[in-house]
Structure formats: C-alpha cells, structure tokens
Amino acid sequence: MSRACIQLEEMTQKKLAKQLAFQCAPLLVGIKVSNIFIVSIEDEEHVKALFKESRISYDILFKCEKRIVFFLYHKKHLQKHLLESKQQQLMKQLGYEESSLEEILKQVASRYQCYMSFKQQFPHELGILLGYPHEDVKAFIKNEGKDCLCTGYWKVYSNVNHAKKIFESYDQAKQMVLQMVANGMDIKEIVEKYHDKKQRPLAV
Template sequence: MSHEVFQLMKSMNLKKLEIQLAIQCAPVLTGIKISNLLIVHNENSKYVMELFQDTEISFFILCVTREKTTFLIYRSTELISYLAKPNVKELLYRLGYQNQDVQYFLHSLRDKYESYMKEGLSFPHELGLALGYPVEDVYGFIVNKGQNFLSIGYWKVYANVLEKQKLFDQYDLAKEMTIRFISNGVSILEIIEMYHKKKLQRVAF
C-alpha cells in the first residue's frame, strides 16, 4: 500500500461501512475477483443487503454471531462458472458435495461454517473455492494442513507463485483505487456502476 493511501486511511473512520467494503471487498467491487468475505457488525447487515439488492453483485449470509454478520459477497455468473470447472467439481465431490448446485453448495457451506464458528468443529476448506481461490492452492492447503506453502498473500500459495503474486498486486491496486474513490466522495454503488460500464464497453468492442 502506498504511503499516500496509508495516510488517507489514517484520516478515515475505519468503522464506516463503505471504508470496510473498500478494505475487505475492493477486488469484487472492481470486477477482478469472484468473491470476498465481508464481516460487519449486525447493525450494518441490513444496509449491506439493501446496498447490493439491485446490483450485479450478490450476497449470501454465512454466519450471524452475537455481534457480527459474515457475508459472502460474490458475482453470481462468475462463481457459477468457476464452480463448474472440472477440477473444482472434482475437489468438491471429494469434499462430500455430490449435489453441486450453487445454492445447495452455499447452504451446505453455511451449515459447516456456522458449526466451525459457533461449535468449534472442523474448518470447511471449501470456503476457499467459494472465494474463487485457485483449486491447486485449496487442495495444497488441505493436504499440507496449511504448512509448506511457497508464498502467502491473500491466501497461501502452493503453485504458480509468480502468477499469484501478479494477482495479489492487482488486488492491492484495486483496494488503493477504491479507497481513493471513497475519500473523494465516490459511493460504493458508483464504483460498481463504473466497473459495469467498462465491462459493457469491452463486450461491445
């Protein structure tokens, strides 16, 4: 993160929901990542649902605790395409998902994630697939029990380190750009719309 953006963040109210969205979800907001987790205080959960209700970004509640709500913020078409890839489907099958309908997957993942958060049961590694992580890294994390990774950034990397570092750099730039926008009064909805228009322009040409 650049010094300038770091200074911007120091002057911002980091509890403000739009700042939290910029920090936690910038790659999704700008269209370069399939999904992100968004964790907010329960008092803000209704606002999150209203914010994304009429946008191309979907939300799914993974867990509600006494104080906080965990959302999966995702781009539906991209997530469906990713989960339909043969190697992703194979890993999901090995993790017990014989029915790989996206809604079934999300509801089953929610059950497991809530059990992990509230009862201390085993962590559902398929969350990495819901977040669009490369399947080789999700599998590598499972078989290595989180150890022996080659690099670490937004997730632990087990293959293609240079390629993943380029991705992480893009995510960092998206975060900086989003923070700059918000500091200049641009809203989250306006950021989403800017990306949407750029996507339509690419399709048109």
C-alpha cells in the same frame, strides 16, 4: 427523519464504504468472484440495503449477537467458476454432490456455522468459492496450512510468480477503490462502473 438520524446514516454508509473498499475492492471492480465481509450486527440491514438490487449478490454464512459474516459474490462469474471440471471434482471430494450454486452455498453456510459455533472442521471449500487456485486449495488441505511457498491473500503452494501478480492487482484495486470512495463515489456506482466490463481495470 431527523437531521441527527440522517447524519448517523451518512456516517454509517461512509464507514461501510471504506471497509468494503479495504476488504473487498477486487470484487467490487470485477477481478475477483467473491469475498467474505464481516461487520457488526448493527450494520446488517445497511449491508443488505447496499447490495439490494445490486449486481453483487450476498448470502449470510454466520450470524451471532455481535457480528454477521456475509458472503458477497458475482453470481454469474461464481457459477462459471464452479462449473470448471477441476473445481467440481474437488467439491465432490469434499462432500458436495449438488452442483447448483444455491445448494452449495447452503451447505457451505451450514458447515461454516458448525465451525463457528461448535469448533468443527473449517470448511476449506470456501477457498474454492473465493476463487483461490485449485492447486493451492488442495495443497493447503493436504499440508494442513503448513509449508507454503509464500503468503498473501491466500497461502501459495504453486506458481508463485502468478500469485504475486494477482496479489499486486488486488493491492492496486484496493488503492483505486479507496480513492474513489474518498472522492465521493458510493459502492453501487463503483460496482456498476466495472461490472461485466470486457476490459477489466487491472490485468490479472
């Protein structure tokens, strides 16, 4: 590989690391079950390589000529989240009969692709997969996204104080991971550092 190619590869990795730190820090440090990550189609293989044999899994929600939408997630934590009775009940109401994570992600991806390509209904169940509070997802659907009490990483319809604490912890995670990246840590190192820790870096 030529020196120019190596430099380009390094620049791409640094760019993706900063983008991941900015958009997905809570996931990287283990205080969030999943994140959506949207990149240019040119970065597809770089993202796949970054999470290959990583503790963070990925699925592709949507892909077109210009961009690709990744769904990044901690498999074990997301499975546990979806096994909660209140999550299962809402998922069934939204048309999900299968309880396996693989089948759920396949169906979500199909609905998301229909939304992106044909402007069909947005799959609000993504809110459940992203770890948003069950009550807020239900209220968002019922109110069609209107009349929320506050807005942060999601639209809040109940338990505002608790939601604000979570928003604050996500902001702290973002600053922390951005600093780690600036200090030269790569994304895999950050994931390994915090994955499955009994003591999370931030209280939620």
